[in-house]
Amino acid sequence: MKFVAVSSCPTGIAHTYMAAEALEQAGKAAGHEVHVETQGAAGSVRLEPDLITQADGVIYAADLDVQGKERFAGKPVLDVGVKKAVHDAPGVIAQAVAMVEAARAGAPAGAAPAGAAPAAAATRVAAAPPRKVGVGTQIRKYLMTGVSYMIPFVSAGGILIAIGFLLATLAWDTNGAIEVTKVVNGFDGGALVTWIGDGFSVTSLQSWAVLIFWIGKWSFSFLVPALSAYIAYGIADRPGIVPGFVGGYAAGLVGAGFLGGIVTGFLAGFLALWISRWKVPKGVRGVMPVVVIPVISVLVVGLVTALIIGPPMKAVNDGLTSWLNGLSGSNAVLLGVILGGPLNKVAYVFATAGLANATLSSDAPAKIMAAVMAAGMVPPLAAALATVVRPRLFTEGEREAGKSAWLLGLSFISEGAIPFAAADPLRLIPSFMAGGAVTGALSMAFGAGVLAPHGGFWVTPLVYQPFLFLLAILAGMVVSAALMIVFKGIGHGSDAEVADEAELVTV
Amino acid sequence: MTALITADLVDVGIAGLDRDGVTRRLIDLLVAAGRVTDADGFQADVRAREAQMATGMPGGIGLPHARSDYVTVPSLAVGKLAQGVDWGAPDGPATLVFLIAAPASGDADHLKILAALARRLVHPEFRQSLLDAPDAAGVAEIITREVVPA
Numbered sequence: 199m200k201f202v203a204v205s206s207c208p209t210g211i212a213h214t215y216m217a218a219e220a221l222e223q224a225g226k227a228a229g230h231e232v233h234v235e236t237q238g239a240a241g242s243v244r245l246e247p248d249l250i251t252q253a254d255g256v257i258y259a260a261d262l263d264v265q266g267k268e269r270f271a272g273k274p275v276l277d278v279g280v281k282k283a284v285h286d287a288p289g290v291i292a293q294a295v296a297m298v299e300a301a302r303a304g305a306p307a308g309a310a311p312a313g314a315a316p317a318a319a320a321t322r323v324a325a326a327p328p329r330k331v332g333v334g335t336q337i338r339k340y341l342m343t344g345v346s347y348m349i350p351f352v353s354a355g356g357i358l359i360a361i362g363f364l365l366a367t368l369a370w371d372t373n374g375a376i377e378v379t380k381v382v383n384g385f386d387g388g389a390l391v392t393w394i395g396d397g398f399s400v401t402s403l404q405s406w407a408v409l410i411f412w413i414g415k416w417s418f419s420f421l422v423p424a425l426s427a428y429i430a431y432g433i434a435d436r437p438g439i440v441p442g443f444v445g446g447y448a449a450g451l452v453g454a455g456f457l458g459g460i461v462t463g464f465l466a467g468f469l470a471l472w473i474s475r476w477k478v479p480k481g482v483r484g485v486m487p488v489v490v491i492p493v494i495s496v497l498v499v500g501l502v503t504a505l506i507i508g509p510p511m512k513a514v515n516d517g518l519t520s521w522l523n524g525l526s527g528s529n530a531v532l533l534g535v536i537l538g539g540p541l542n543k544v545a546y547v548f549a550t551a552g553l554a555n556a557t558l559s560s561d562a563p564a565k566i567m568a569a570v571m572a573a574g575m576v577p578p579l580a581a582a583l584a585t586v587v588r589p590r591l592f593t594e595g596e597r598e599a600g601k602s603a604w605l606l607g608l609s610f611i612s613e614g615a616i617p618f619a620a621a622d623p624l625r626l627i628p629s630f631m632a633g634g635a636v637t638g639a640l641s642m643a644f645g646a647g648v649l650a651p652h653g654g655f656w657v658t659p660l661v662y663q664p665f666l667f668l669l670a671i672l673a674g675m676v677v678s679a680a681l682m683i684v685f686k687g688i689g690h691g692s693d694a695e696v697a698d699e700a701e702l703v704t705v
Numbered sequence: 706m707t708a709l710i711t712a713d714l715v716d717v718g719i720a721g722l723d724r725d726g727v728t729r730r731l732i733d734l735l736v737a738a739g740r741v742t743d744a745d746g747f748q749a750d751v752r753a754r755e756a757q758m759a760t761g762m763p764g765g766i767g768l769p770h771a772r773s774d775y776v777t778v779p780s781l782a783v784g785k786l787a788q789g790v791d792w793g794a795p796d797g798p799a800t801l802v803f804l805i806a807a808p809a810s811g812d813a814d815h816l817k818i819l820a821a822l823a824r825r826l827v828h829p830e831f832r833q834s835l836l837d838a839p840d841a842a843g844v845a846e847i848i849t850r851e852v853v854p855a
Contacts (some may be wrong), residue, residue, distance in 0.1 A: 207758070207774060208754070208757050208758070209770060209771065210822065210824045211770055211772065211805060211807055211819045212760065212768050212770050212805060212819075213758070213760075213823075214820070214823070215819075215820040215821075215823035215824045216762060216768075216823045216824065216826060216827055218824065219824035219825075219828075220824070221829040223827060223828075238816075238820060239772065239816050260737045261758070281758060284762060284763065285762075285794070312723055393776050436757075440748070480774070480809050480810075481774070484750060484753050485753075485756060488753065488756065501829060537774055540822070614712065643789065
């Protein structure tokens with residue numbers, strides 16, 4: 199095969215050329231022809247247009263923006279950092295060969311073998327993921343970059359929390375989920391040290407349940423910051439990470455949740471990208487990445503989050519709370535809608551606050567709690583179901599996340615659905631809200647009730663009308679998953695391709 | 706054009722230093738030769754570059770480098786280390802360290818030589834010939850002979 203490549207690095211005197219030489223040598227060793235354009239400090243000699251025309255694929259071993267990308271339009275592109283090309287050039291060549299083969303396989307039947315004629319290459323263009331993409335696709339790519347980095351935090355936290363529940367159920371018997379939640383929710387940061395000193399006992403299963411549950415919650419506290427940081431990373435590369443993290447953390451503080459984290463991620467990314475393109479005097483250039491970009495971008499993202507995102511979010515959250523308090527407690531459809539949506543924490547707090555007034559699992563506040571819990575279990579379970587029924591609609595990362603979403607959903611850890619909702623909010627949040635509404639309404643109509651504030655499936659022994667409770671969850675889960683599949687099919691058949699490309703970029 | 710490297714800029718017996726120490730030793734050679742005006746200033750520039758991405762390369766190479774206002778002549782200082790020092794490469798510590806000093810506004814000819822050096826470093830036989838060279842003069846001679854702009 200024939201490849202053209204572009205290499206570049208921040209200083210432009212070392213990695214750029216080592217990557218170029220390494221790729222050319224590795225190509226030769228594997229029987230391929232590789233021509234590299236070194237966009238380094240010594241100036242670059244442009245690739246001959248003929249070489250580009252003949253090339254089967256393009257490799258970017260570049261840490262800087264590739265100059266003249268439009269020359270490669272329509273060719274399959276492998277985008278790796280310069281470092282990977284230096285350290286594992288044979289691996290990069292193998293990946294590029296696989297990419298070209300995959301692109302060929304996607305070409306219409308009967309197309310001539312690539313390289314035989316330029317016309318064949320042109321035919322293949324349509325099948326290969328186009329490099330020049332629309333704004334919507336580009337945005338989804340950034341989102342999916344963020345989500346792919348967030349998923350491990352979700353699995354780590356969710357599975358540890360579920361294990362915590364499991365141990366608690368053994369340690370405290372059926373009330374375990376209640377007890378472990380009570381202990382951990384009572385802790386603020388400083389109390390951890392005290393508890394480790396006084397409350398923790400190596401031989402106590404209860405202690406281990408609490409600690410593991412708690413560690414899981416720590417992992418969860420990084421969901422929104424990581425989402426925000428890696429959306430920004432997808433946009434601006436490394437300079438985006440710091441403002442992205444800080445913005446995501448702040449979004450959590452102002453109650454803006456993961457939607458806020460998406461906003462701060464995009465803000466931080468484009469801001470950092472813009473600043474990093476400033477033309478600055480040489481003396482300042484050295485401190486741009488370590489001082490100028492972080493200081494300015496963090497300041498701006500922080501100000502925007504505190505002053506522009508914060509106040510309306512507070513108003514929405516407050517409004518929702520007072521509106522919930524005004525409800526007679528029978529309107530569980532609306533509760534379910536909220537539970538499936540991005541502001542579900544409000545409904546959850548509302549429900550647990552009401553529990554204080556209930557003594558029997560058939561009391562009204564216990565019914566609200568059951569509806570809230572059931573509806574909150576729906577989004578991750580629905581997402582898990584959808585990835586099994588229609589795996590092709592989801593990326594590799596999402597399918598993996600779908601597996602742990604079963605456990606997270608059963609444990610009433612709604613966060614299990616965030617990777618899905620964050621990657622495709624417009625289609626999935628309505629699906630989740632609809633499923634939540636069905637489940638909330640059914641649970642209420644069935645009169646299911648529970649006094650436990652958390653635990654999901656693990657507290658079913660404590661639930662009044664447990665079978666109807668589970669039936670309500672099942673119904674919402676099926677409705678929600680069906681809607682996910684329908685909505686995902688609308689408007690874009692090529693989503694999986696976009697996603698695969700996004701993941702390629704983040705390797 | 707001043708030679709990129711001379712025997713004065715090679716130390717074949719560096720031992721007992723860490724990454725910063727090795728870098729400093731090589732910078733001191735450049736300062737002694739009058740090719741770098743401010744050791745601390747240049748070291749800060751090298752560190753800033755290192756912080757962006759480690760410059761450990763495959764095959765036991767450390768390749769610290771910077772373009773800096775403190776550099777007067779494009780230069781290369783080479784150190785052979787008695788024990789490997791971690792330079793951030795995934796395949797192991799570095800035993801051969803090349804410090805590239807480029808002026809902030811280097812002319813293209815010099816930069817082309819540096820580019821040629823980077824390309825040569827990819828080849829195992831080149832690295833081995835440097836490791837086998839008995840003394841500083843030998844190392845400088847091999848580099849001057851082998852590293853020619855494409």
